[in-house]
Amino acid sequence: MVKIRKQNISPSLFTFYKKPLLLHQGHMQWLFDFEGRRYLDLFAGIATVGVGHCHPKVTAAARKQLGRLWHTSNIYLHPPIHEYAEKLASLLPEPLKVVYLTNSGSEANDLAMLMARVFTRNFDIISLRGCYHGGSLYTMGPTAIGHYKQAAGSSFGCQTTMSPDVFRGPWGGSHCRDSPVQTIRKCTCSPDSCHAKNQYVEQLKDTFRTCVPKAIAGFIAEPIQGVVGAVQYPKGFLKEAYQLVRERGGVCIADEVQTGFGRTGSHFWGFQGHGVVPDIVTMAKSIGNGFPMAAVVTRAEIASALAQNLHFNTYGGNPLACTVGSAVLDAIEEDGLQKNCKEVGTYMLLEFAKLRDQFEIVGDVRGKGLLIGIEMVTDKETREPLPHEEVAEIMEDCKDMGVIVGRGGLFFQTFRVKPPMCITKEDVDFAVAVFRAAFTRHMERRAAAN
Incomplete structure (x- = not known):
């Protein structure tokens, strides 16, 4: 597939991750790769899969x-x-x-x-x-x-x-x-x-x-x-x-x-x-x-x-x-998805805000419902964007731990969290734990480099 993509797919279409993710199946808020690994999808095909992958009623x-x-x-x-x-x-x-x-x-x-x-x-x-x-x-x-x-x-x-x-x-x-x-x-x-x-x-x-x-x-x-x-x-x-x-x-x-x-x-x-x-x-x-x-x-x-x-x-x-x-x-x-966006989205925002208070590299957490941005910075005082290579490393760590997230911003410094609107508070707890672990790993890499 990588060979075909290089030869036959427009090079303007890029892929995330050092090792591109080969997806095979989806169900509601979950995606599965060709080897059966399960991922919590926090990007929803770029904020597109609203009611859930392969939603039974829509299917x-x-x-x-x-x-x-x-x-x-x-x-x-x-x-x-x-x-x-x-x-x-x-x-x-x-x-x-x-x-x-x-x-x-x-x-x-x-x-x-x-x-x-x-x-x-x-x-x-x-x-x-x-x-x-x-x-x-x-x-x-x-x-x-x-x-x-x-x-x-x-x-x-x-x-x-x-x-x-x-x-x-x-x-x-x-x-x-x-x-x-x-x-x-x-x-x-x-x-x-x-x-x-x-x-x-x-x-x-x-x-x-x-x-x-x-x-x-x-x-x-x-x-x-x-x-x-x-x-x-x-x-x-x-x-x-x-x-x-x-x-x-x-x-x-x-x-x-x-x-x-x-x-x-x-x-x-x-x-x-x-x-x-x-x-x-x-x-x-x-x-x-x-x-x-x-x-x-x-x-x-x-x-x-x-x-x-x-x-x-x-x-x-x-x-x-x-x-x-x-x-x-x-x-x-x-499915009561607008209500779920309000309740689960508010819970997610408040949990991510705790990470902002814990880590110097998290400059801002913002959004409403299940439309959330986590902006990464070198330090909070100057708001200088975290280099996009470092953001990519954090993103890769999240993927390896089972969470897919998007990136955006003028400097590619902001994580875009826009999951299927059916996610639960339990999913949020898992996602926050993964982000916390990924941020901790990054801080350890930064300390080792210095």
Whole structure:
């Protein structure tokens, strides 16, 4: 397989670990390699396997539909697309009721930007630095992580503003974010005003004054930034940002690819935790539990603007995808997974926070529900990132002890913890014990090197 990968698979697709992990089977929160070793999956196929690997209900629904009708284009009527669109729309607030089904998050964000530009008849899109919105030529524009950008002229019409990161950014403190765990930085906020939020809003205003025309097409943001490691904004930032964007004629796009479908615990959608209603919502990943599907949901007048000309998707909303998506929504509700995200996620955050207090190399623990970041540093005072080679060693140790975790951040310094939403507190205890052992080994290696 390694030989075939070198010869026949694009070299842009990298693998984790010194010895690549060869996986054979999955069941709920567990993965098994070809030799039968079991791993607790804390990355869920990059925050994608929401209800669990090979969830029985989803598997049964897919198997049944496979025997009935795999595909017919959406130019024909078939029950699954209509049943699913109605079910999905019922989970979103008014006026977000018109659904357009696609195949990936990049495609969904690509379409959302197109909708924004066609509807407003403006061009410029603003995003936050540190965001990831896709790897297509169009979505590479708002994506603002350097190693995901190609030298292909993709940023035309896209401007970024400072990420309101209360740990690594210039402003932030111990009361800023909507999380059970706050940063250890001191807070300069008064009881009725968030200094960090105000400063980051001023940066956005400066972007408006200097980088874009008076009228813009839109603003796209994740409710919690995923690829850089669960970066959260100061409370109130997104609400004020939405107001400023709308004052300039733009629409607000919520990228729920990683935050949606109950993962944050407190709400079904991440934007609800900010007290806002976007104009367009994009979603993917957990929507199909690993099946390639995605969606854009918007209000009727924005959807109608796109109908001026033909816009078509061959596979979006095919019977199999919609059947899988519908079964996923049923499983989230029947298994109580949003509640589990809140309860188990809060427990996990608090347990990881104990590791932050124990180890100098753990600079920050943050997140909400089962969307968690553990940022590694050389020391807490300077917040200098731990070298990515050392983070990779810790990650390798975790894998060898039976835990799979992701990595992210501008310096590859942050562990991304986004497990299937069915994990238990017992799983958390195991994961925390593994991380503690891996951190201890790293400190021993560091002491031996010195």
